[in-house]
Amino acid sequence: xxxxxxxxxxxxxxLLPGDVATLLLGDRATAASLARLxxxxxxxxxxxxxxxxxxxxxxxxxxxxxxxxxxPALGEVLEAFPTTVELTVSALALAVAIGLPLGVFAAFxxxxxxxxxxxxxxxxxVSMPVFWLGLMALLLFSEKLGWMPTGxxxxxxxxxxxxxxxxxxxxxxxxxxSLIWQAIRHLLLPAATxxxxxxxxxxxxxxxxxxxxxxxxxxxxxxxxxxxxxxxxRAHILRNALIPIVTVIGLQLGLLLSGAFLTxxxxxxxxxxxxxxxxxxxxxxxxxQTGAIFIAGLFVLVNFAVDISYGLLDPRVxxxxxx
Amino acid sequence: xxGSVLLAPPPVGRATLLARPAxxxxxxxxxxxxxxxxxxxxxxxxxxxxQDLMHALAGPSALHPLGTDQYGRDVLSRVLYGARYALFAVxxxxxxxxxxxxxxxxxxxxxxxxxxxxxxxxxxxxxxFPYLLLALILVAALGPSLLHSLIAIGIVYTPQYxxxxxxxxxxxxQSDFVRATRAxxxxxxxxxxxHVTPNSLSPxxxxxxxxxxxxxxxxxxxSFLGLGAQPPSPDWGALLADGQNYFLTAxxxxxxxxxxxxxxxxxxxxxxxxxxxxxxPRAQ
Numbered sequence: 001x002x003x004x005x006x007x008x009x010x011x012x013x014x015l016l017p018g019d020v021a022t023l024l025l026g027d028r029a030t031a032a033s034l035a036r037l038x039x040x041x042x043x044x045x046x047x048x049x050x051x052x053x054x055x056x057x058x059x060x061x062x063x064x065x066x067x068x069x070x071x072p073a074l075g076e077v078l079e080a081f082p083t084t085v086e087l088t089v090s091a092l093a094l095a096v097a098i099g100l101p102l103g104v105f106a107a108f109x110x111x112x113x114x115x116x117x118x119x120x121x122x123x124x125x126v127s128m129p130v131f132w133l134g135l136m137a138l139l140l141f142s143e144k145l146g147w148m149p150t151g152x153x154x155x156x157x158x159x160x161x162x163x164x165x166x167x168x169x170x171x172x173x174x175x176x177x178s179l180i181w182q183a184i185r186h187l188l189l190p191a192a193t194x195x196x197x198x199x200x201x202x203x204x205x206x207x208x209x210x211x212x213x214x215x216x217x218x219x220x221x222x223x224x225x226x227x228x229x230x231x232x233x234r235a236h237i238l239r240n241a242l243i244p245i246v247t248v249i250g251l252q253l254g255l256l257l258s259g260a261f262l263t264x265x266x267x268x269x270x271x272x273x274x275x276x277x278x279x280x281x282x283x284x285x286x287x288x289q290t291g292a293i294f295i296a297g298l299f300v301l302v303n304f305a306v307d308i309s310y311g312l313l314d315p316r317v318x319x320x321x322x323x
Numbered sequence: 324x325x326g327s328v329l330l331a332p333p334p335v336g337r338a339t340l341l342a343r344p345a346x347x348x349x350x351x352x353x354x355x356x357x358x359x360x361x362x363x364x365x366x367x368x369x370x371x372x373x374q375d376l377m378h379a380l381a382g383p384s385a386l387h388p389l390g391t392d393q394y395g396r397d398v399l400s401r402v403l404y405g406a407r408y409a410l411f412a413v414x415x416x417x418x419x420x421x422x423x424x425x426x427x428x429x430x431x432x433x434x435x436x437x438x439x440x441x442x443x444x445x446x447x448x449x450x451x452f453p454y455l456l457l458a459l460i461l462v463a464a465l466g467p468s469l470l471h472s473l474i475a476i477g478i479v480y481t482p483q484y485x486x487x488x489x490x491x492x493x494x495x496x497q498s499d500f501v502r503a504t505r506a507x508x509x510x511x512x513x514x515x516x517x518h519v520t521p522n523s524l525s526p527x528x529x530x531x532x533x534x535x536x537x538x539x540x541x542x543x544x545x546s547f548l549g550l551g552a553q554p555p556s557p558d559w560g561a562l563l564a565d566g567q568n569y570f571l572t573a574x575x576x577x578x579x580x581x582x583x584x585x586x587x588x589x590x591x592x593x594x595x596x597x598x599x600x601x602x603x604p605r606a607q
């Protein structure tokens with residue numbers, strides 16, 4: 001799969017119309033300087049050779065250098081990576097922590113006004129353009145109310161040692177309470193913005209799955225044999241509803257990474273999304289290529305982890321795996 | 324399983340489709356959106372490109388109900404004309420995904436074997452990318468423009484149609500009435516065109532409607548990042564990007580295009596949901 005991903009990225013970057021050398025040097029470049037640059041970048045080689053060199057380099061950790069500042073492309077990607085992880089993980093945590101109980105609560109009160117009060121906003125949530133929501137949140141909470149910072153990871157001028165790249169972890173490492181508070185404050189609004197759509201989806205799916213498993217035969221049997229309602233709900237309804245819910249939570253990663261690109265732009269966070277968009281606009285293709293493979297590879301690995309987690313939740317999957 | 328496929332699907336009447344108020348709201352929004360697209364020149368009070376620097380960054384007023392932007396262009400007129408860009412995105416982006424995905428899905432499902440394996444592997448690889456990342460890579464390769472962003476979006480949404488159609492074809496192919504038709508001596512092309520395709524169509528219509536909303540959001544997102552429609556075109560995403568630079572002083576420039584995206588996407592989602600319920604008896 002990872003090989004397939006690298007082929008798609010490579011093909012997109014090298015075979016689609018648009019000559020990188022012309023893009024870099026502009027329309028007025030001379031034929032000689034174009035040829036020199038093509039030779040420098042290895043673009044005058046056959047495609048298979050180019051791909052092989054690219055793959056061999058990638059396997060030894062060499063993804064080329066950024067065309068903007070001549071630094072290793074992988075270094076730039078790794079530098080931006082913690083910010084994106086911090087943003088997506090906190091958004092997912094928010095979405096799960098709120099969405100899961102809300103969905104369960106709505107399902108157990110199906111048809112009541114509470115159910116409607118929870119499900120109607122989720123419908124709005126899934127139709128929300130995240131970049132607009134972010135702007136509106138900034139306008140309201142930062143500009144009008146002044147509760148939140150307008151962007152970035154830390155206040156301008158704040159000095160924090162960069163040890164792990166994760167602003168919250170770095171802040172905790174300093175032990176300075178005001179820095180920790182600043183780090184959390186700066187992440188709160190972007191994370192809440194990014195969490196909106198996953199939150200809406202997780203609430204809806206949880207409600208649907210819990211409702212579906214409430215009407216299964218074994219639940220009726222459990223009630224008939226006189227199990228207390230709390231145990232029926234925990235052991236028979238929720239346990240059963242959990243597998244599709246975990247799938248949906250796992251699937252949110254793609255959505256979150258996509259949303260992170262836009263959220264980072266709005267809140268000026270120096271993450272992977274911002275790096276990729278800047279690199280595309282500056283035609284810095286080694287960075288685009290490295291970032292794309294890095295993100296897609298990560299995505300494949302996380303999906304794989306989600307697959308494995310089914311075995312922990314569903315004995316049927318586990319048995320099939322060991323057979 | 325095959326017994327249930329043998330039964331003709333229940334007819335989709337207006338009553339089932341519009342039974343819920345949400346469905347009526349959804350259809351209403353979609354129709355209004357189409358009306359605005361068609362009648363934008365009649366509805367817009369100003370030329371969307373006409374600059375009036377004397378009235379730049381003016382707030383909402385009787386003269387300019389949604390205010391003006393940094394060049395004094397009327398925001399209402401630009402938002403109304405922007406609807407046409409959104410419709411164009413749905414037709415080209417969603418349409419491209421539908422045509423590409425359906426063709427691949429039909430081929431994979433009906434021919435099977437090596438063709439199926441190759442197509443589905445490609446689909447799996449495309450699905451291994453977060454969707455906006457794939458769109459970004461393709462736009463990076465093609466160069467930023469509205470058409471390129473739509474081609475990218477079309478390719479990004481292709482795998483979902485391909486998977487759906489392939490699954491449908493595999494089910495319909497095995498159903499009793501298709502086997503009966505084949506036993507009666509119908510040719511492959513007749514089976515594909517007269518029986519398999521129409522019976523695979525309803526979930527595709529549902530998906531196309533539900534995806535229309537996503538396509539509008541994605542295209543606007545790419546334009547917002549500066550990779551789709553370029554200024555001065557009144558694409559909603561481009562308007563938002565424009566407004567972002569002024570939103571602390573002139574909130575109306577970014578607020579109204581975003582509201583327009585939200586309403587239209589909500590409309591498509593509500594209507595798509597109603598279609599899904601009407602076509603799929605299990606969802607009711």
